[in-house]
Amino acid sequence: MPHIRVNVLKPLALEVDGEEKALTPLTIRLLIRLVAAGGEPVPVVRLRRDVWDIPPGYRHDSVRDRNEVQKRVCELRKVIDPGRQGEGERILRTERIPTARGNESAYRLVLTPEQLDSAEFAGLVNEALRAAPVAAVRLLERALGMYQGQPMSEAAGEEYAAVPIRRLTRLRDTARQELVRIHLELGAYRRALPLLEDLAAEQPEDAAIAELLATVRARLRRGLSGVIVHRGLPSLHTAVSVVVGDLFEQDGANLVVGFSDTFDVATDRDVVISRESVQGQLVARVFGGDARTLDRELKRALRTVEPLSVESVHDKRVGKRVRYPIGTVAVVPAEGRRVFATAYSELGNDLVARATEDGLRLSLDRLWAAAARHGLDKPLAMPLVGSGLARIVEAEREDLILLIARSYVRAGRAHRPRVAPELRIVLRAGDLERTDLAALEAYLSQVGE
Incomplete structure (x- = not known):
């Protein structure tokens, strides 16, 4: 059977098997009159009056009316079903309907939603x-x-x-x-x-x-600021929010900062760590520009973690040379709250940080466990990890934010009483328009229900 498509949301077009067919002006008017009837039969006399624009006082000749309309119906059926397989008669049906003048011939256009x-x-x-x-x-x-x-x-x-x-x-x-x-x-x-x-x-x-x-x-x-998405998850005794603003101004919340596997903090001349990165902002705004203090706290937090390897001076001339496993979390106290420094990327000897989705998933799993143990039941604020300089190239922003939320929900089901009272994902104003939050909202609605 031919595939029929009638389009009326633009200049009327009749497509048969994807090809638009040419129709005469009267046949176009007949087709649109039948579409306007909404699947109801239209008597021949009414079609003749409306399509041919005949004035109300005109005295109709039933034979002429029927012949004129039938010509156009035949033309339309032939276009719809050039192979004469019966589709023309099935779509454009001939019927007899009762009227005040007795039974009259009528035509009905029957189209499925896919055809109209x-x-x-x-x-x-x-x-x-x-x-x-x-x-x-x-x-x-x-x-x-x-x-x-x-x-x-x-x-x-x-x-x-x-x-x-x-x-x-x-x-x-x-x-x-x-x-x-x-x-x-x-x-x-x-x-x-x-x-x-x-x-x-x-x-x-x-x-x-x-x-x-x-x-x-x-x-x-x-400029946009404030809470964009907030969804309570009562069964997990927590909530997930998306906030447009400044990560370091999230009052009363612990902070999550993504690091590489070497936990570099030096921002001198932007060689190893960019001053514009979240790590660079952590040094400047939480530790007053004192990278040594942050470095000392990181070493203290990592003293029980077995290093993965140590680079030679020849291979890595700048920055730290001790590498820790992806997923390592260093918990650092700062200004009455805690910073969860999580290693999710690998800093190459070329000083380029590279991250993968698997590495991010592992680091998130370890992060939630550390927050449940050391977070003092405070909200947890984090940037969109994986979207910055150590970008996960195969993942769009909406994929990353959904990955974070799903990981957090899984952890919430495993850790009791809870990981944190709230997970707050903080976006910069310039990043909001590049991040589609629809999938996140739908997922959180489903979990919340």
Whole structure:
């Protein structure tokens, strides 16, 4: 059977097996009239009046009406089913329906949602309204991508098309408003902005949309900050949050800082450790620029850990030469809280740090165990480990944040009473727009329920 597709969310097109077919103007009007009927039969007299634009007072000739309509029906059936396998008659059916004038001939267009873009569009939007955020975003973006102009534009102004056009337009507005709501809930303000601008331009009288647009623009101008995602996990007696802000200003929280396997801290001339890195900021902001004090505390924390190897001066001329196993965690006290220095990357002798997903998973497992033992039941604040200079190249930011959350939840089920009262993943304002939080929100919703 041929694959049929009728598109009315853009200039009307009939596709058969992926190829758009040419139709005469009258046949196009007939097709769109039958689509507008929503699967209901349309009497021949009504088709003749609407498609041929015959005035109400016209005296109909039943034989001529039937012949004119039948010509166009035959043309349409031939295009739909050139091999005459019966698909044309199945999709465009001939029926007899009772009317005030007795039984009359009528035609009904029967299309599945896969065969009619407006039906598929409505199904996607309705499914999105019941879906979790990550699925809803995909469904809504797919639906809105189908909408490429005024629906049924060839029948604009026609009485028979007014109701379906109005219904599709309202459904599109609903889809855009729901997508805006989800983007704002997930902190994706830049993704919400163009949708809001379109809505405001099309509905200038809507004060609520105008106010929301102004709020989003103001938020973007002054920079994003604060809690973007927060989900309590009662069964684990903890919560997971995503915060836009400064890692070192997370009051009352222990800090997680990713290190290489050598636990280098020297920031002189940015040769070994960049002053802009999280480790460099730890030296400057927590230890007042005194790298020696941090180094001393790290050595004290690592004194019971068996080194993995020791590099020679010839092979590694700069920086520390003692290597510790990936996953090693050094617990360092600082300003009334604790810093969990976790080795998740390997610093090569070329001074380039390299990390893998397996190494990150192992370091996270060890991190949660150390936090449960030494964290004093304080919140745990950490950056998006694996996205910085020691980047895990095969993982996108959304993959990393989901990996961290899943690892934390697994640990929460294993450690009692809990790892920490809250895991706080801290993003910089510039990183938020590059991090899709929809998958994280969906996962946390599932765990929370």
